[in-house]
Amino acid sequence: MSDALLKVESLTKHYPIEAGWFKTNVPVVRAVEDVSFTVQAGETLCVVGESGCGKSTLARLLMRLIDPTSGRVLVEGTDIAGLRKNELRAWRRRMQMVFQDPYSSLNPRLTAGQIITEPVENFECLSRRQRQELATDLLRKVGMSPEMASRYPSEMSGGQRQRLGIARALALKPSLIIADEAVSALDVSVQAQILNLLMDLQQETGIALIFISHDLAVVEHIGHRVAVMYLGRIVELSPRDALFAKPVHPYTEALIAAAPVPDPARARLEVPLEGEVPSPVNPPSGCAFHPRCPLAVDRCRAEVPPLVPMPDGRAVACHVRAPAAAAHISPSALASLALPKTVQPGGTILARR
Numbered sequence: 001m002s003d004a005l006l007k008v009e010s011l012t013k014h015y016p017i018e019a020g021w022f023k024t025n026v027p028v029v030r031a032v033e034d035v036s037f038t039v040q041a042g043e044t045l046c047v048v049g050e051s052g053c054g055k056s057t058l059a060r061l062l063m064r065l066i067d068p069t070s071g072r073v074l075v076e077g078t079d080i081a082g083l084r085k086n087e088l089r090a091w092r093r094r095m096q097m098v099f100q101d102p103y104s105s106l107n108p109r110l111t112a113g114q115i116i117t118e119p120v121e122n123f124e125c126l127s128r129r130q131r132q133e134l135a136t137d138l139l140r141k142v143g144m145s146p147e148m149a150s151r152y153p154s155e156m157s158g159g160q161r162q163r164l165g166i167a168r169a170l171a172l173k174p175s176l177i178i179a180d181e182a183v184s185a186l187d188v189s190v191q192a193q194i195l196n197l198l199m200d201l202q203q204e205t206g207i208a209l210i211f212i213s214h215d216l217a218v219v220e221h222i223g224h225r226v227a228v229m230y231l232g233r234i235v236e237l238s239p240r241d242a243l244f245a246k247p248v249h250p251y252t253e254a255l256i257a258a259a260p261v262p263d264p265a266r267a268r269l270e271v272p273l274e275g276e277v278p279s280p281v282n283p284p285s286g287c288a289f290h291p292r293c294p295l296a297v298d299r300c301r302a303e304v305p306p307l308v309p310m311p312d313g314r315a316v317a318c319h320v321r322a323p324a325a326a327a328h329i330s331p332s333a334l335a336s337l338a339l340p341k342t343v344q345p346g347g348t349i350l351a352r353r
């Protein structure tokens, strides 16, 4: 889709495992494998999956904090792999990250005001008055009093520190924020405040969000679309309401069934999630989920299922539930799987069923 803010094509990251000198065939951790999707302005794409499925590696690849083994990340049509150092620096203004533990990502020696204005001062000189105005404005935007500008992170609660992390991310007026487990360390009531803050800010500014989480309740609250990852691959990419009403991939179904959500309709989902996630160094052949899947057939052990677009706007990689007449789909066609036009920015989704 030409108006995508972010387009990811067949992104792959293998981490070599140190195996000593002169060793050929160094084993690798297959952290992210052939991942494709788009994100549009004003959209929230949630990335969900068990620990170790590659969520944080994906975030680091999108920020170009690490280089991919193969595949492309296009931001507003520009391949970020081709950017020179100064271009990359300018581009980084457009994408910002909010981390799980704001305390370790906030400089403890700086006041809140200095933390907020520092990213801007890396690009332009600010007068004392401009600094004050910027800090006041951003603190207000994230629901904090301007008096907090003189406080240090150590004098703040977890929720206040996360608000500060968001204010810092907003300072450069990015078009995309990647939030990596941004509310996981917070109490449930504070989580809700931060999620609502992000949704309000999105409505106000049209910012896009990639929200990485292992918590389905959080994903259901904030997402427009959801990418479910298993062992480095996206196994289901779906509008949120469709995903939670009727998960198609057996892994998605099992994840939702296992989540502690008091919804009697969901108790009927019968696929249990048993066993451990296999090693990404030596993943199972075919569909990596097949050793844990009650529906697995011979084909699942032999062939990696492609992500097959379905009529309701989702895409599913499952030989049983989404058999692929379309095994030849090109990465660029897959990357173009986008937000249905019925989705409104800011947390409301008018689901296309």
Ligand SMILES: Nc1ncnc2c1ncn2[C@@H]1O[C@H](COP(=O)(O)OP(=O)(O)OP(=O)(O)O)[C@@H](O)[C@H]1O
Pocket: 015, 016, 029, 030, 031, 049, 050, 051, 052, 053, 054, 055, 056, 057, 058, 214, 280
């Ligand atoms: N620098 C690295 N070198 C080698 N392996 C790595 C490196 N970083 C991550 N991995 C491995 O890559 C896989 C994916 O890790 P990643 O942190 O991306 O997953 P995750 O879904 O974010 O997990 P979590 O939710 O626990 O943070 C894991 O098996 C992890 O051990």
